[in-house]
Amino acid sequence: MEQGVIVIGAGQAASTAVETLRKEGFTGEITLVGDEPELPYSRPPLSKKFLAGELAEERLLLKAQSFYDSHQVRLRLGTRATQLSTQTRTVTLDTGETLNYSKLLLCTGSSPRRVSVPGHDLQGIHYLRSKSDVARLAHELTANRRIVIVGAGYIGLEVAATCRQLGLQVDVLEMAERIMNRVVASPVSDFFAQEHAKAGVNIHTRHSLAGFLADPQGRVCAVQTTDGAQWPADLVLVGVGGLPNTELAARAGLTIDNGVAVDLYCQTSDPDVYAAGDCANQFSTHYQRRLRLESVDNAFEQAKTAAQNLLGKSLAHDKIPWFWSDQYDLKLLISGINMDFDQGVLRGDPSTRSFTYCYLRGNELLAVDCINQAKDYMASKRLIADRTSMDLMRLADISVPLREATAQG
Amino acid sequence: MAELVIVDRDGAEHRVEGKAGVSLMETLREMDYGVAAICGGMCSCATCHIYVDETWLSRLPAPQGDELELLQELTSRRPTSRLCCQVEFTPALDGLKVAIAPDE
Numbered sequence: 001m002e003q004g005v006i007v008i009g010a011g012q013a014a015s016t017a018v019e020t021l022r023k024e025g026f027t028g029e030i031t032l033v034g035d036e037p038e039l040p041y042s043r044p045p046l047s048k049k050f051l052a053g054e055l056a057e058e059r060l061l062l063k064a065q066s067f068y069d070s071h072q073v074r075l076r077l078g079t080r081a082t083q084l085s086t087q088t089r090t091v092t093l094d095t096g097e098t099l100n101y102s103k104l105l106l107c108t109g110s111s112p113r114r115v116s117v118p119g120h121d122l123q124g125i126h127y128l129r130s131k132s133d134v135a136r137l138a139h140e141l142t143a144n145r146r147i148v149i150v151g152a153g154y155i156g157l158e159v160a161a162t163c164r165q166l167g168l169q170v171d172v173l174e175m176a177e178r179i180m181n182r183v184v185a186s187p188v189s190d191f192f193a194q195e196h197a198k199a200g201v202n203i204h205t206r207h208s209l210a211g212f213l214a215d216p217q218g219r220v221c222a223v224q225t226t227d228g229a230q231w232p233a234d235l236v237l238v239g240v241g242g243l244p245n246t247e248l249a250a251r252a253g254l255t256i257d258n259g260v261a262v263d264l265y266c267q268t269s270d271p272d273v274y275a276a277g278d279c280a281n282q283f284s285t286h287y288q289r290r291l292r293l294e295s296v297d298n299a300f301e302q303a304k305t306a307a308q309n310l311l312g313k314s315l316a317h318d319k320i321p322w323f324w325s326d327q328y329d330l331k332l333l334i335s336g337i338n339m340d341f342d343q344g345v346l347r348g349d350p351s352t353r354s355f356t357y358c359y360l361r362g363n364e365l366l367a368v369d370c371i372n373q374a375k376d377y378m379a380s381k382r383l384i385a386d387r388t389s390m391d392l393m394r395l396a397d398i399s400v401p402l403r404e405a406t407a408q409g
Numbered sequence: 410m411a412e413l414v415i416v417d418r419d420g421a422e423h424r425v426e427g428k429a430g431v432s433l434m435e436t437l438r439e440m441d442y443g444v445a446a447i448c449g450g451m452c453s454c455a456t457c458h459i460y461v462d463e464t465w466l467s468r469l470p471a472p473q474g475d476e477l478e479l480l481q482e483l484t485s486r487r488p489t490s491r492l493c494c495q496v497e498f499t500p501a502l503d504g505l506k507v508a509i510a511p512d513e
């Protein structure tokens with residue numbers, strides 16, 4: 001039997017991987033196994049334009065069917081990989097078939113973290129990850145209904161914005177003291193809280209989920225928080241983070257460390273198995289820490305690296321990560337990872353709805369959050385990668401281009 | 410059918426049918442020699458950078474807003490630079506010639 005590359009998971013990372021394999025001149029067999037019935041598609045619009053009904057379904061596709069045909073990619077969609085054996089180099093599918101590989105790439109992504117409080121399985125409680133989740137959610141989004149969103153992270157807040165646009169009443173419950181708590185500093189979080197309030201979203205921080213209450217038909221009718229308060233709801237969206245899909249890898253005995261552990265080359269603890277995207281946990285030499293990122297950029301860059309390396313190259317991935325989120329007409333662009341910052345500098349005035357928040361360690365620029373500030377965002381990439389020392393006075397002055405706010409002048 | 414003429418990074422010319430009514434990016438990202446378009450057309454990544462052939466430049470509306478800001482920071486920027494996710498392809502642009510800009 002002819003052997004080749006098998007890619008498990010048919011999402012963002014997988015799409016980049018098959019494209020890269022062919023671009024690099026690989027002529028062997030490529031099999032793409034994905035449990036969703038769809039060709040790889042783009043997830044970001046699922047909480048934004050697609051949810052709002054403003055984007056046609058076929059425009060979500062990362063590549064059309066003709067791409068896979070002309071690049072001879074064997075598609076096994078609607079099929080789940082249930083077992084992996086690194087000894088025999090085989091993958092078992094839920095159809096019972098067993099496929100052989102010479103190299104395997106895990107692009108299994110992540111899943112929404114599920115809550116297990118009383119009432120968690122009532123009708124009308126939603127999560128958002130896939131097109132089928134949108135199919136269930138979208139027809140419930142009609143004007144004047146009440147949605148309670150549990151969790152004020154990106155997905156929760158993007159859905160809140162979309163729901164206001166569609167005329168729903170929106171309450172957001174967040175356990176932390178501020179929204180987007182884990183990812184941005186308070187000036188940025190305060191700014192977004194104000195924008196949501198202006199748009200009519202009711203944000204309730206310091207409220208922890210205790211359970212869901214049912215109406216006589218067994219459908220959710222309210223959310224209860226640990227202080228005893230009840231929040232009436234016609235439907236609920238839970239957005240409390242994601243967990244890497246590591247089941248297959250773990251059962252195969254691969255090293256797991258909040259994700260499938262990979263080295264700088266995207267190689268797992270087995271030399272014939274690589275991993276990329278939301279499911280992978282990789283050491284960053286720039287930030288000197290392990291990172292598991294859930295972003296399109298990360299899926300793209302890791303998949304590209306993995307595909308090249310499994311064909312025999314040895315390219316380390318250490319690009320500065322970036323991310324975006326759209327809420328209303330606000331475009332948040334983030335570059336870098338702010339985790340170890342010890343001081344923050346605000347550039348510009350949030351009331352103008354265009355500003356940048358810079359995260360530094362000492363004078364070194366680690367990361368930036370740019371709100372309607374594409375220019376700073378673009379300029380930041382090189383400054384962060386080069387570990388540039390910034391001049392804090394000039395940095396705080398938005399009239400000084402970011403590129404020129406360096407310590408050297 | 411409206412055609413696009415694409416000059417790849419090696420200087421080779423390709424004639425392809427352009428998808429009308431959507432951005433050029435949606436045609437170019439399917440090509441092996443095309444653009445990465447990582448953000449999928451949200452004008453957030455600048456990985457869909459192209460140069461428009463000078464004879465066609467005046468037929469396209471000028472870049473604005475975020476597109477202009479992103480373009481200004483690219484080292485490979487030229488006066489003919491565009492982010493192709495912000496350029497709508499229409500049958501009236503039959504024959505439009507663009508070149509793929511280098512990776513940054």
Ligand SMILES: Cc1cc2nc3c(=O)[nH]c(=O)nc-3n(C[C@H](O)[C@H](O)[C@H](O)COP(=O)(O)OP(=O)(O)OC[C@H]3O[C@@H](n4cnc5c(N)ncnc54)[C@H](O)[C@@H]3O)c2cc1C
Nearest residue numbers: 009011012013035043044081108109277278294295296299
């Ligand atoms: C609503 C939403 C909005 C987002 N917005 C943004 C944004 O604005 N900006 C941004 O940068 N990122 C955003 N993201 C994150 C981004 O979409 C992900 O980081 C990206 O899709 C990760 O790609 P991936 O290939 O690792 O995983 P995925 O795209 O999730 O693909 C993994 C696939 O593998 C399948 N799979 C898993 N296990 C198996 C198995 N055993 N057998 C077969 N198939 C399997 C899964 O079902 C899935 O189809 C958003 C995500 C969501 C859900």
Ligand code: FES
Nearest residue numbers: 450452454455494
């Ligand atoms: S596709 Fe990202 S800016 Fe055009």
